[in-house]
Amino acid sequence: MKRLPPAKRNQLIGVIIATAGLICLVFFLLIQPQNEKNDSLARKIGEENLKLKQYKDAARQMEATTNALAELTEQLNLAEADVASGDLYAWTVDTIRRFKASYRVEIPTPGQPSQSDCDLIGNFPYKQIRISLTGSAYYHDLGKFIADFENKFPHCRVLNLTTDASMAGPSGGEKLVFRLDLVALVKPAN
Secondary structure: OOOOOHHHHHHHHHHHHHHHHHHHHHHHHHHHHHHHHHHHHHHHHHHHHHHHHHHHHHHHHHHHHHHHHHHHHHHHHHHOOOOEOOOHHHHHHHHHHHHHOOOOEEOOOOOOOEEEEOOOOOOOOOEEEEEEEEEEEOHHHHHHHHHHHHHHOOOEEEEEEEEEOOOOOOOOOOOEEEEEEEEEEEOOOO
16 A cells, blocks of 8 residues: 555555445344344244144143043042932932842931032032931941941931930930931032
């Protein structure tokens, strides 16, 4: 550059400055906005790939969830198999008659069941029936009957049990006269 005449040198410096200015102008006006768009597009692609992965995982889990739902529905149907349904009085009489056959408990006739909302558990989707039972039995037979009944029918509870040995009658001095309320869940109508 020292050998160049001053006019040519000034022209060369002007061309270099103009070229550098044009390069900066092209970078700031064209290249940098495109880089920002590329970065934004790469972020969106990453977000969409994450959503796609979540959808694929959900689709893979759908079959497992369907199988779990079917299994739980089957378990619920098995649990509801002996829940009161249909004619509640007939269900009550039939259930007690069949169950007491292997016990030495005398229950002449169950009372009429009264249906209401479930008060054993709050916000429960089942209704309940309450039946008053009166009968007589020996002490151990009554205890075994009640324990086995509640174990066989987990949806039933014995409440308000009262016993009286003085009313057992002349022939059964050891027998107890009992009165209890039986509360049973009622299968909801789908």
